[in-house]
Amino acid sequence: MAERLQARLAPEEIDKLIRGLARRGYQVLGPTVRDGAIVYDEVAGAQDLPRGWTDEQEAGRYRLKPGTDGALFGCSVGPESWKKYLHPAQVKLFEADRQDGLFRILGGPAPPARPYAFLGVRACELAAIAVQDRVLLQDKYRDPVYGSRRDPAFLVAVQCTQAAATCFCASMGTGPQVRGAADLTLTEIVNAEGHWFLAEADGDRGQEVLAELDRRPATDEELRLARTAVESAAAQQVRRMDTAGIRDLLYQNFEHPRWDEVAARCLTCANCTMVCPTCFCTTVEDDSGVTGDRAERWRRWDSCFTMAFSYIHGGSVRTSSKARYRQWLTHKLASWIDQFGSSGCVGCGRCIAWCPAGIDLTEEVHAIRGAVNHGNTDA
Amino acid sequence: METQTLEKIIAEHPYFAGLEPEYTSLLVGCASNVRFDAGRYLWREGEEANQFYLIREGRVAIEMMPPHRKAIVVETVGEGEILGWSWLLPPYTWRFHARAVEMTRALALDGKCLRNKCEQNHDLGYELLKRFAQIINHRLDATRMQLLDLYGKR
Amino acid sequence: MxxxxxxxxxxxxxxxxxxxxxxxxxxxxxxxxxxxxxxxxxxxxxxxxxxxxxxxxxxxxxxxxxxxxxxxxxxxxxxxxxxxxxxxxxxxxxxxxxxxxxxGTGWPVAGAEGKDVVVVAGGIGLAPLRPVIYHVLRHRDRFGRLVILYGARSPRDMIYRKELAAWARHKDTQVLSTVDYGGVAWRGRVGVVTSLFKYLRLQPARTTAMLCGPEIMMRLVARELAARGLAAGDVYLSMERNMKCAVGSCGHCQWGPHFICKDGPVFSYAHIAAMLDRYEL
The missing domain is CATH 2.40.30.10 (Translation factors)
Structure with missing residues (x-):
C-alpha cells in the first residue's frame, strides 16, 4: 500500500471529485435535500449537495435548517443509510417460467449497471457497512446481491465536525474519527481563514482520484485543525451508551419491568429497523403472473417488529410488542456479539430521531442497567 | 408359595417400595389374582369402587361416554401400573369405565378391607394415601398435557 | 445462469x-x-x-x-x-x-455409535427422525438398543404406521406408541408420550436421546429424561422457527443468539435448556 497522502483541497475540488468519479464509470451517490430531509441520491456535481444546510435532531424529531457557514457537509445523518444501495429494500432474486408442470429459472439478480461511489460516508456509516459486510459477506453464506454492489464500491468518507443531539458514536467506538477503510477521507473545515477540505487517501484507488484534483500537501497545522474539529464533534455528543458487559446485562434481564414500560410506548411501526444502517432482515415474496406460467421471487426488507416475522404454524412466537422490542434491542446490542463478533449498533442515532414515540435505546439500556438488582423477576 | 409370589410382586413394586413389611403383608392379605378377557369391563361408571388393580400383563382402557357422542378412551393403563383410586375416596364409586383392551392379568386388592384398616391405623392410611396421591398427581399431569392438544391445530 | x-x-x-x-x-x-x-x-x-x-x-x-x-x-x-x-x-x-x-445441523448419529439410541417423536416430528432410524437399522451392529417412542394426536394422525410395526420386529428394537385420543376400537396405548418412559429400562450413562415434536412436548420429555438420569449433553432436540433464507441472513429464525437454520435445527439440550423456558424469546 502506498504512503498516506494528506492534501488540502479548495471546496471547488469537491465538484471535480464528483465528476472525476463519474468519468471513471461510477454512479456517484451523495447527500441531497429532498422533502425536508437529507437523503442519498445520485449527485451530478457539488450543486446537488446540501450546501448551507444543517439539521436539528432529537428523540422523535428531525428538522433541516439553514446553517451559518455554507458547509457542504454540515448535516448529520438523515433517515437513509447506504444500505439502501448495498442491501436494497427490494430486489428480484429470480424469474422462472413453467411448462407442463416443469419450471426453469430464467435469471438471477442483476448487479447495478455502474459501480457505486458513495460521497459523504460518515464514520458511523463506515462502521455500519463493516457490520453488514460481516453479516452478508463474511459468514457461512456470501450474499451475491450485497457482494456485487459492495465489492466495487468507492467510498468517500467525510469526518463529522459537529454532532447531532441523537449521535452517540463516540461511546460505541465507531466515530466521529473515520476508522474503517475508505478510499478517500475528507474533513471539511470552515473557519475564519476560509473554507477548505483535508483529503486523506491510503490506497491506490483513492490516491489516483486525488491526484487529479488541485491540491497541496496539508501542513501540520491543518492536520491539527482537522483533528481538533473532529474531536469537538465527539465532545458535543450528549448521548452515550454504556456498553460495559452489555451482552450479559441484556441476557440476564430477559424479564425486566422496563420491557413492559417501553412496550407501552412502542408502536411496533418498524421505523427503527428501516432507518438502522445495520438491520439486515429480509423476507421473500412470490409473485406469479395471471396465466400461472411465470413467477418472480422478490426479496424485501423485513422487520422483527412485525407479527408475521416470527410466524410458525400455529401462530407467531413474539406476539407482544414487549417481546418484539426486546428482540430488537437484545439482538442489536447483545446477541449480535455472539453471532458476528461485534455490536450491531454503531451509534448513529437514527432510531432515536425517527421513532415516532421518541424511544431512545440509550435510555432504555440505562434504565435496565440502573435497575439490575431488582430485575430478573418472573413473568 | 402363592402368597410368597404375591408378597414379592407387591414388595418390589415401585409404588410400594419402602413400605413396612407388616403393611406389605397386610396388602398381600387383601390381594388375589384376577384375569380379564379382552373386551371385558373391569367396572363401569357409577358402580361401587371396592378394589384397585396392579396390572401384571395386558392393557386396560379408561373410557368416557360423553352424552350423544361415541365413547372415547382417555387413557390406557398397562403392565406394572396401578389402576383405580376411587376406593380410597368417598363416595367410593367409579367415575369412568375400565375395559380390558387385551387379555389382562392383575392383582386385585380389596379396597374396602384396606379402607377399614386405614381407619384403624392412620400410619398405614398415611403411607397408602401418600402413594396414591403420587399416582393421582401423575394422572393429573398427564391429563393436563393431553389437554394441550400438542399435535393438533392450535 | x-x-x-x-x-x-x-x-x-x-x-x-x-x-x-x-x-x-x-x-x-x-x-x-x-x-x-x-x-x-x-x-x-x-x-x-x-x-x-x-x-x-x-x-x-x-x-x-x-x-x-x-x-x-x-x-x-x-x-x-x-x-x-x-x-x-x-x-x-x-x-x-x-x-x-x-x-442445518444433523442428529449426532456418529456420536451415538456404541450407545443405545432413544428416539422420541410427536406428531409429524417423526419425519426428521426417520433418517436416524434407517441409519441405525442399516448399521445395526454399530449401535446398542434402538427405542422409538411416538406420540400422536389420534390413531389416524400417526404417520409411518406400517413402518413402526416393521421396525418393532427388528432385533434390539423397541417401538412404543401412544395417542392422546383413542376411539374404542383402538387397541394401542392412550396417554401422553412421557407416559411411555415407565415401560423402558434406560441405561442413562450409555444412551443418546433425540427428540422432535412440538416444543412443549420436547421440553417435557427432556425434563423426564433428565429425571431418569440422562445427562443434558446426551439429549438432542430439533427446534423450529420461521425459516426463510436457510442460510442465516434473513434474520427470521433467530432464537436468542442462534439462527435455527444454520446453528440448528438440532441442538444439544445442554446448550438450550435455559432458553426453552423463555416465553416469546
Missing part, C-alpha cells in the same frame, strides 16, 4: 416421483433430480432440512425424511396446514418442485 448451481438461494428443479398419503392431511413426496446434474445427487445428514419452493406460491422449510443411504432421491413428509403446504402436497408425479439445501 451458471450461478444457479452454487447460489444456495436459487432453487433447483426436482421432479416428484411419487406422492403417498400418510394421514388425511399428511403426505410423503419422493423427489428426483430433473437435470441429473451433480447438484441432483441428494446426500444429506439425518436431521437436515431443505427449502421447497412451489412455483409462484412460496417456499417452506421441510425436513428430509428419507433414507440417507439412498442416492439420487430426496424424501419429504409434509403436513398440509396452509396455502403453500397445500400447494406442495397437491403436486402430481412428474411435476417439479424447487429444492434448496440441504441445510
Amino acid at each position: 451458471a450461478n444457479a448451481e452454487i447460489d444456495p438461494m436459487m432453487p433447483r428443479p426436482w421432479v416428484v416421483r411419487r406422492i403417498s398419503k400418510e394421514t388425511p392431511d399428511t403426505f410423503t413426496l419422493a423427489l428426483e433430480p430433473s437435470d441429473g446434474g451433480p447438484s441432483g445427487r441428494g446426500g444429506f445428514q439425518p436431521g437436515q432440512f431443505s427449502m421447497l419452493w412451489v412455483f409462484g406460491v412460496g417456499e417452506l422449510p421441510i425436513s428430509i425424511s428419507g433414507d440417507p443411504a439412498e442416492e439420487g432421491s430426496l424424501t419429504y413428509t409434509v403436513r398440509s396446514v396452509g396455502p403453500a403446504t397445500q400447494a406442495l402436497v397437491s403436486h402430481g408425479a412428474g411435476q417439479s418442485v424447487g429444492v434448496r439445501g440441504p441445510f
Whole structure:
C-alpha cells in the first residue's frame, strides 16, 4: 500500500471529485435535500449537495435548517443509510417460467449497471457497512446481491465536525474519527481563514482520484485543525451508551419491568429497523403472473417488529410488542456479539430521531442497567 | 408359595417400595389374582369402587361416554401400573369405565378391607394415601398435557 | 445462469416421483433430480432440512425424511396446514418442485455409535427422525438398543404406521406408541408420550436421546429424561422457527443468539435448556 497522502483541497475540488468519479464509470451517490430531509441520491456535481444546510435532531424529531457557514457537509445523518444501495429494500432474486408442470429459472439478480461511489460516508456509516459486510459477506453464506454492489464500491468518507443531539458514536467506538477503510477521507473545515477540505487517501484507488484534483500537501497545522474539529464533534455528543458487559446485562434481564414500560410506548411501526444502517432482515415474496406460467421471487426488507416475522404454524412466537422490542434491542446490542463478533449498533442515532414515540435505546439500556438488582423477576 | 409370589410382586413394586413389611403383608392379605378377557369391563361408571388393580400383563382402557357422542378412551393403563383410586375416596364409586383392551392379568386388592384398616391405623392410611396421591398427581399431569392438544391445530 | 448451481438461494428443479398419503392431511413426496446434474445427487445428514419452493406460491422449510443411504432421491413428509403446504402436497408425479439445501445441523448419529439410541417423536416430528432410524437399522451392529417412542394426536394422525410395526420386529428394537385420543376400537396405548418412559429400562450413562415434536412436548420429555438420569449433553432436540433464507441472513429464525437454520435445527439440550423456558424469546 502506498504512503498516506494528506492534501488540502479548495471546496471547488469537491465538484471535480464528483465528476472525476463519474468519468471513471461510477454512479456517484451523495447527500441531497429532498422533502425536508437529507437523503442519498445520485449527485451530478457539488450543486446537488446540501450546501448551507444543517439539521436539528432529537428523540422523535428531525428538522433541516439553514446553517451559518455554507458547509457542504454540515448535516448529520438523515433517515437513509447506504444500505439502501448495498442491501436494497427490494430486489428480484429470480424469474422462472413453467411448462407442463416443469419450471426453469430464467435469471438471477442483476448487479447495478455502474459501480457505486458513495460521497459523504460518515464514520458511523463506515462502521455500519463493516457490520453488514460481516453479516452478508463474511459468514457461512456470501450474499451475491450485497457482494456485487459492495465489492466495487468507492467510498468517500467525510469526518463529522459537529454532532447531532441523537449521535452517540463516540461511546460505541465507531466515530466521529473515520476508522474503517475508505478510499478517500475528507474533513471539511470552515473557519475564519476560509473554507477548505483535508483529503486523506491510503490506497491506490483513492490516491489516483486525488491526484487529479488541485491540491497541496496539508501542513501540520491543518492536520491539527482537522483533528481538533473532529474531536469537538465527539465532545458535543450528549448521548452515550454504556456498553460495559452489555451482552450479559441484556441476557440476564430477559424479564425486566422496563420491557413492559417501553412496550407501552412502542408502536411496533418498524421505523427503527428501516432507518438502522445495520438491520439486515429480509423476507421473500412470490409473485406469479395471471396465466400461472411465470413467477418472480422478490426479496424485501423485513422487520422483527412485525407479527408475521416470527410466524410458525400455529401462530407467531413474539406476539407482544414487549417481546418484539426486546428482540430488537437484545439482538442489536447483545446477541449480535455472539453471532458476528461485534455490536450491531454503531451509534448513529437514527432510531432515536425517527421513532415516532421518541424511544431512545440509550435510555432504555440505562434504565435496565440502573435497575439490575431488582430485575430478573418472573413473568 | 402363592402368597410368597404375591408378597414379592407387591414388595418390589415401585409404588410400594419402602413400605413396612407388616403393611406389605397386610396388602398381600387383601390381594388375589384376577384375569380379564379382552373386551371385558373391569367396572363401569357409577358402580361401587371396592378394589384397585396392579396390572401384571395386558392393557386396560379408561373410557368416557360423553352424552350423544361415541365413547372415547382417555387413557390406557398397562403392565406394572396401578389402576383405580376411587376406593380410597368417598363416595367410593367409579367415575369412568375400565375395559380390558387385551387379555389382562392383575392383582386385585380389596379396597374396602384396606379402607377399614386405614381407619384403624392412620400410619398405614398415611403411607397408602401418600402413594396414591403420587399416582393421582401423575394422572393429573398427564391429563393436563393431553389437554394441550400438542399435535393438533392450535 | 451458471450461478444457479452454487447460489444456495436459487432453487433447483426436482421432479416428484411419487406422492403417498400418510394421514388425511399428511403426505410423503419422493423427489428426483430433473437435470441429473451433480447438484441432483441428494446426500444429506439425518436431521437436515431443505427449502421447497412451489412455483409462484412460496417456499417452506421441510425436513428430509428419507433414507440417507439412498442416492439420487430426496424424501419429504409434509403436513398440509396452509396455502403453500397445500400447494406442495397437491403436486402430481412428474411435476417439479424447487429444492434448496440441504441445510442445518444433523442428529449426532456418529456420536451415538456404541450407545443405545432413544428416539422420541410427536406428531409429524417423526419425519426428521426417520433418517436416524434407517441409519441405525442399516448399521445395526454399530449401535446398542434402538427405542422409538411416538406420540400422536389420534390413531389416524400417526404417520409411518406400517413402518413402526416393521421396525418393532427388528432385533434390539423397541417401538412404543401412544395417542392422546383413542376411539374404542383402538387397541394401542392412550396417554401422553412421557407416559411411555415407565415401560423402558434406560441405561442413562450409555444412551443418546433425540427428540422432535412440538416444543412443549420436547421440553417435557427432556425434563423426564433428565429425571431418569440422562445427562443434558446426551439429549438432542430439533427446534423450529420461521425459516426463510436457510442460510442465516434473513434474520427470521433467530432464537436468542442462534439462527435455527444454520446453528440448528438440532441442538444439544445442554446448550438450550435455559432458553426453552423463555416465553416469546
